[in-house]
Every structure is written in C-alpha cells, then in structure tokens.
Amino acid sequence: MANKDLRQLDTPHTHLISAFLAMESPDCLLSLARVCGGGSVTESVQRFIWDQCIGKAVSEQNGNFYRPYLKRFLKKLIVEVESTGAYVLDEFYEQYATFMISVKDDDMAKGLSRILKWVSFLFPDDCSKSGKLVIPLQCSLNLLEGDTGCSIWPSSLFLSEFILSFPEKFSGKSCFEVGSGVGLVGICLAHVRASKVTLSDGDLSTLANMKLNLDLNQSCLKSGLLEPTREVQCKYLPWESASECELHDIMPDLLLAADVIYDPLCIPHLIRVLSIILRQRKAHSHAPDENFEHLEENIAGTCEEKETLNRHLKEYDSLHSMSLCTSNKTSNRWRQTNKQGPVAYIASVIRSIDTFNYFLTVAEQAGLSVADLSEEIQVLDLLPYLQSYQRSNVKLFCVSCSS
Numbered sequence: 001m002a003n004k005d006l007r008q009l010d011t012p013h014t015h016l017i018s019a020f021l022a023m024e025s026p027d028c029l030l031s032l033a034r035v036c037g038g039g040s041v042t043e044s045v046q047r048f049i050w051d052q053c054i055g056k057a058v059s060e061q062n063g064n065f066y067r068p069y070l071k072r073f074l075k076k077l078i079v080e081v082e083s084t085g086a087y088v089l090d091e092f093y094e095q096y097a098t099f100m101i102s103v104k105d106d107d108m109a110k111g112l113s114r115i116l117k118w119v120s121f122l123f124p125d126d127c128s129k130s131g132k133l134v135i136p137l138q139c140s141l142n143l144l145e146g147d148t149g150c151s152i153w154p155s156s157l158f159l160s161e162f163i164l165s166f167p168e169k170f171s172g173k174s175c176f177e178v179g180s181g182v183g184l185v186g187i188c189l190a191h192v193r194a195s196k197v198t199l200s201d202g203d204l205s206t207l208a209n210m211k212l213n214l215d216l217n218q219s220c221l222k223s224g225l226l227e228p229t230r231e232v233q234c235k236y237l238p239w240e241s242a243s244e245c246e247l248h249d250i251m252p253d254l255l256l257a258a259d260v261i262y263d264p265l266c267i268p269h270l271i272r273v274l275s276i277i278l279r280q281r282k283a284h285s286h287a288p289d290e291n292f293e294h295l296e297e298n299i300a301g302t303c304e305e306k307e308t309l310n311r312h313l314k315e316y317d318s319l320h321s322m323s324l325c326t327s328n329k330t331s332n333r334w335r336q337t338n339k340q341g342p343v344a345y346i347a348s349v350i351r352s353i354d355t356f357n358y359f360l361t362v363a364e365q366a367g368l369s370v371a372d373l374s375e376e377i378q379v380l381d382l383l384p385y386l387q388s389y390q391r392s393n394v395k396l397f398c399v400s401c402s403s
C-alpha cells in the first residue's frame with residue numbers, strides 16, 4: 001500500500017488509514033471514521049474509505065490484503081451507515097456481494113494463517129521529514145504460532161517507539177536483539193542508522209518469517225517507500241543451547257529485547273545469555289565468576305524438574321512480597337548508558353508478578369542490575385491510532401552489569 005500520496009491528510013484521516021493498514025478491529029475503524037465525519041460516517045468519509053482503504057486494497061494486483069478482514073469491515077460499515085438512514089456508497093454493496101461469493105470466513109481453518117499488516121509510526125511534524133514510517137510485516141493470526149514469535153507484541157511496539165524517540169542513542173551503535181519475533185525492532189534500528197543490526201530468535205519458523213519481513217522491507221526500500229537503511233542480519237539463537245563461545249562472539253554496544261520475560265523455565269537461560277553478552281567488555285579476568293555459578297545451578301534445576309522451579313518461584317514470591325523491586329538508581333543508569341559498558345533495553349508487559357520477580361532475582365544472582373526507566377523517560381506516542389495497543393501496560397528496563 002503506497003502512502004506517498006497521503007502526506008497531506010489531516011490527523012483523523014491519517015489515523016483511519018493507519019488503523020486500517022494495521023488491521024485494527026472494524027469497531028475501532030468505525031470509531032475513527034466517525035471522528036473523520038464529525039460524528040457520523042458521512043458520504044465523503046465513505047468515499048475516502050473506498051478510495052484509500054477497501055477499494056485500493058481490493059484493486060492491488062498482488063491482493064495481499066487479508067480478504068476476510070475487508071469483508072468484516074465492509075459489513076460493519078454498511079450496517080452502521082444504514083442504521084443512521086444515510087446513503088451507502090454503491091461500491092460497498094457491490095464489493096460486499098462479491099466477497100459473499102468469493103471469500104469464506106474460515107480461511108484460518110484451511111491453514112491460511114499468515115497476513116500482512118502495516119505499522120505506521122506517525123511522527124510529530126518537527127521530528128521527521130516524511131512525517132511517518134510505514135513498516136509492512138507478515139505475521140500470524142495465531143498468537144502462538146512460531147513459539148509466539150510470529151505476532152506483533154505490544155512490547156516491541158513500545159521498544160520501537162523508544163528507538164524512534166531517541167534515535168541518537170542508537171545511531172552508529174551495533175545492536176543485538178534476542179527473541180526478535182517478526183523483526184520490527186530491527187527495522188526501526190536500521191531506520192535510525194544503527195551501525196550494525198543483528199536479530200535473533202530460538203524458533204526456526206519465526207526466524208524464517210522474520211527474514212521474509214526483512215526482505216519485504218528491503219524491497220519497499222528499493223521501491224522508494226522507505227529511506228535507505230543498513231542491512232539487518234538474523235541469527236538462530238536458542239538461549240538454552242547457545243554456547244559461551246558463540247555468545248562471546250556477539251559484542252554489541254546495545255542489547256535489546258521485547259516481551260521475553262514470560263516463561264519461568266526460560267528465565268535462567270535468558271539471564272545467562274544477557275549476562276555473558278553484557279560482561280564482554282567488563283571482565284577480562286579468568287577467575288571463576290560467583291554470579292555465574294548461581295546461574296548454572298538455576299539452569300540445572302529447571303532442566304531436571306519443573307517442580308523444582310515452581311518451588312523456587314514460591315520462595316521468591318515470599319522474598320519479594322509481591323512487589324517490583326527494581327533499582328532506584330534509574331536516573332544515573334539512563335544517563336550513563338554506554339559509558340560503563342553495554343546495556344540491555346528490555347520492554348516488557350508484566351503479566352505475572354511472580355515471573356517478573358523471579359527474573360529480577362535470577363538477574364541479581366548473575367550480577368545484573370535492572371533499572372525501571374518507565375517513569376523517567378518520555379517515549380513519543382507514535383501509534384496514537386492503535387486502539388488495541390495498551391502502551392501504559394509496557395515497562396521499559398535497563399539491564400547492566402552491577403559487578
């Protein structure tokens with residue numbers, strides 16, 4: 001979907017088309033359409049929806065817009081306009097009739113679960129020449145596909161907003177992401193001209209989908225839809241089996257991760273990976289590392305028995321009395337990033353306080369400090385049209401070596 005000719009749109013229309021491209025729910029689209037029409041879906045708003053959204057999607061030769069979604073949106077739209085007694089565009093009826101014959105609603109059941117979405121970051125006028133960055137991403141309708149890595153999670157939206165809000169923090173830096181999923185964060189890093197961008201994941205189908213997305217964005221780049229950026233590389237990196245030697249080869253200035261703190265079984269492995277990478281430039285001594293020994297014990301435990309881990313979790317709960325206990329030295333950490341060695345920025349939705357406290361405890365045992373940046377830094381709201389994205393639920397942490 002080309003966006004070149006849409007630069008002159010007002011805010012409500014920009015929000016409507018951005019929400020459509022991101023496949024927001026038909027209800028969300030209708031509420032944005034009403035804003036465009038000053039309270040109702042007027043004939044001119046319908047014309048806009050036809051010319052710039054539905055009609056345009058249908059007429060695209062490659063037809064890669066998910067048809068059942070278009071059908072659902074059209075139906076809601078027709079019902080809404082009819083209910084007000086207003087005139088409904090003929091094109092809507094004609095297209096809906098065509099969809100009735102040609103589009104079944106059970107495509108998912110037939111195995112067609114991959115769809116294409118466009119995430120549009122809308123910059124305040126003074127921030128960007130073009131005003132927006134539109135990123136096409138293939139993802140899955142099934143949240144669990146590819147070990148959850150084929151969907152766009154809110155933490156990667158927030159981490160992307162963070163990167164685009166503070167481009168100077170990432171520009172010229174080599175960046176490495178773990179658990180990268182669809183690859184959105186890497187595309188944003190390339191956009192702000194990080195010197196090197198490597199994405200990684202431990203799921204092979206996620207990795208294949210990520211590569212496809214990087215190619216997709218490269219071709220948008222060639223066709224002039226995106227500004228030239230650096231190439232993004234992909235790496236297969238399951239935390240459990242990543243060797244120390246392999247991890248030692250990764251020497252980024254910055255580590256990143258979004259929505260990777262959710263499975264207690266994976267946490268010791270994730271911390272081991274973070275710890276080895278973050279330690280690269282700190283420790284040159286060959287002395288055994290006490291913090292590491294703790295970590296290895298944790299990992300051995302989790303591999304042997306799930307019950308052991310659950311017992312650990314209960315102990316950690318009582319230790320932390322159900323509260324978040326991140327460092328209160330946040331301000332210093334944010335200001336000093338990169339002065340004392342690499343840091344990791346981790347965006348996360350805390351779905352289980354137990355799991356998160358377990359992450360903090362294992363991190364502490366590994367000699368990592370975790371600072372909560374969420375209150376301190378003002379990340380630009382670049383996705384104001386995405387009603388499904390609860391950005392206030394996402395926390396941003398800075399992880400660094402404390403010893």
Ligand SMILES: C[S@@+](CC[C@H](N)C(=O)[O-])C[C@H]1O[C@@H](n2cnc3c(N)ncnc32)[C@H](O)[C@@H]1O
Pocket residue numbers: 146147148149150151152153154155156157178179180181182201202203206237238239240257258259260266269
């Ligand atoms: C919830 S998804 C988040 C994806 C992406 N960062 C985002 O926020 O949209 C978690 C990601 O971590 C990856 N992951 C989970 N466990 C992993 C492990 N043990 N080793 C490597 N990657 C893992 C999954 O494959 C998936 O891509």
